[in-house]
Amino acid sequence: MSANFRQNEAPAKPLDVAALRAEFPILAREAYGRPLVYLDNAASAQKPRAVIDAMTAAMETSYANVHRGLHLLSNEATAAYEAARKTAQAFLGAASPDEIIFTSGGTDAMNLVAYALGVDDIGEGDEIILSLMEHHSNIVPWHLLRERKGAVLKWLDISDDGEIDLETYKALFTSNTKFVAISHMSNVLGAPAPAKELARIAHEHDAKIMFDGCQGAVHGAVDVQDIDCDFYAMTGHKLYGPTGVGVLYGKKALLNAMPPFKGGGEMIDLVTTETVTYNDAPHRFEAGTPPILEAIGLGAALEWMRGKGVEAIAAHESQLNAHALEELAKLNFVRVYGRAAAKAPIIAFTVDGAHPHDVSAILDRTGVAVRAGHHCAQPLMKRLGVTATARASFAAYNTHEDVDALIAGLHKCHEMFS
Numbered sequence: 022m023s024a025n026f027r028q029n030e031a032p033a034k035p036l037d038v039a040a041l042r043a044e045f046p047i048l049a050r051e052a053y054g055r056p057l058v059y060l061d062n063a064a065s066a067q068k069p070r071a072v073i074d075a076m077t078a079a080m081e082t083s084y085a086n087v088h089r090g091l092h093l094l095s096n097e098a099t100a101a102y103e104a105a106r107k108t109a110q111a112f113l114g115a116a117s118p119d120e121i122i123f124t125s126g127g128t129d130a131m132n133l134v135a136y137a138l139g140v141d142d143i144g145e146g147d148e149i150i151l152s153l154m155e156h157h158s159n160i161v162p163w164h165l166l167r168e169r170k171g172a173v174l175k176w177l178d179i180s181d182d183g184e185i186d187l188e189t190y191k192a193l194f195t196s197n198t199k200f201v202a203i204s205h206m207s208n209v210l211g212a213p214a215p216a217k218e219l220a221r222i223a224h225e226h227d228a229k230i231m232f233d234g235c236q237g238a239v240h241g242a243v244d245v246q247d248i249d250c251d252f253y254a255m256t257g258h259k260l261y262g263p264t265g266v267g268v269l270y271g272k273k274a275l276l277n278a279m280p281p282f283k284g285g286g287e288m289i290d291l292v293t294t295e296t297v298t299y300n301d302a303p304h305r306f307e308a309g310t311p312p313i314l315e316a317i318g319l320g321a322a323l324e325w326m327r328g329k330g331v332e333a334i335a336a337h338e339s340q341l342n343a344h345a346l347e348e349l350a351k352l353n354f355v356r357v358y359g360r361a362a363a364k365a366p367i368i369a370f371t372v373d374g375a376h377p378h379d380v381s382a383i384l385d386r387t388g389v390a391v392r393a394g395h396h397c398a399q400p401l402m403k404r405l406g407v408t409a410t411a412r413a414s415f416a417a418y419n420t421h422e423d424v425d426a427l428i429a430g431l432h433k434c435h436e437m438f439s
């Protein structure tokens with residue numbers, strides 16, 4: 022992985038993939054009478070027993086609403102919820118748990134920043150830099166701000182492999198640049214962004230920077246203090262955790278200077294009939310009952326990843342990636358999009374003569390689950406000159422046999438469409 026991912030404190034033990042697979046109950050099931058080969062991990066990852074058990078235990082033994090109770094169960098639920106915050110803090114290398122906000126997902130985290138920052142800090146003519154490989158959840162919130170406040174969106178081109186040229190990036194800055202919102206790793210091309218350099222250059226121009234880490238946080242250990250980003254968003258369900266929860270990291274001073282995104286219980290200091298004052302972060306941005314069980318599940322997922330070793334997972338994935346790219350290169354009817362050097366195992370491809378939806382339908386019948394479509398990245402599809410691709414994406418529990426099943430399925434597609 023690139024230097025912008027944190028090295029593990031201890032040398033990572035290689036993964037025992039067979040033992041690890043046994044921790045995922047769903048991998049025991051079949052698809053159409055064949056072993057399930059799940060290669061749709063960039064959309065959502067499967068859940069280990071540790072996550073399922075943590076959520077079940079929370080419901081069975083310590084469930085109540087958090088923070089506002091003065092009884093045993095509420096205090097236990099609060100302790101578990103706040104422990105998950107500390108786990109997320111450690112996972113991201115944040116300085117304080119107050120810098121970790123639980124959201125309903127990555128999309129919610131990025132909407133929070135675009136909305137709340139947009140209230141006071143971004144006005145008409147102010148410029149926001151985005152890359153052409155953003156997911157729609159890091160594009161549309163900024164379009165909303167453009168529509169609301171007259172902000173200007175400036176687009177950073179990328180190489181065909183998804184690499185960023187720092188000179189092209191620098192050339193986009195003007196005295197009006199206020200913010201950079203950029204993917205730490207493309208969900209289509211798998212290329213990691215040079216996060217530290219991007220942050221340094223943004224700060225040299227007095228602009229703030231947010232990374233969409235919905236993929237980046239899955240495939241390498243992140244250190245937000247080392248990157249020195251202002252905000253970092255990630256989503257629980259791609260990190261082997263549950264749906265309905267995500268994390269926004271933000272520097273404390275910035276968070277406490279931003280107005281709230283949503284109003285309700287928990288986020289206030291004082292409410293009268295005339296006025297309202299707000300709590301500090303993180304509660305300022307956690308209006309209403311938070312995703313208690315989901316945050317506990319995410320905490321268990323992050324502990325699980327750290328237990329296996331984020332670097333050990335990345336090393337295993339990189340072997341799978343190399344094997345898959347090597348085998349795909351032998352198929353003269355397959356075109357792969359994105360071959361950056363430090364690419365994560367997210368492989369977008371097309372098959373000659375076949376629509377990606379047909380490719381995924383045929384693969385599905387062989388037990389291989391992949392995704393097909395525009396991957397919520399329409400500007401990137403346009404940049405690549407396609408309307409859609411198929412995408413195979415790998416996780417800690419995938420094996421070389423899974424790659425081989427993909428290749429066998431693609432031969433079948435070729436036979437049907439050639």
Ligand SMILES: Cc1ncc(COP(=O)(O)O)c(C=O)c1O
Pocket residue numbers: 063064126127128129156158159204206207208233235236256257258397
């Ligand atoms: C790079 C990237 N950003 C953002 C998202 C949105 O995440 P969520 O739908 O969990 O909010 C995704 C999910 O596909 C993604 O891959």
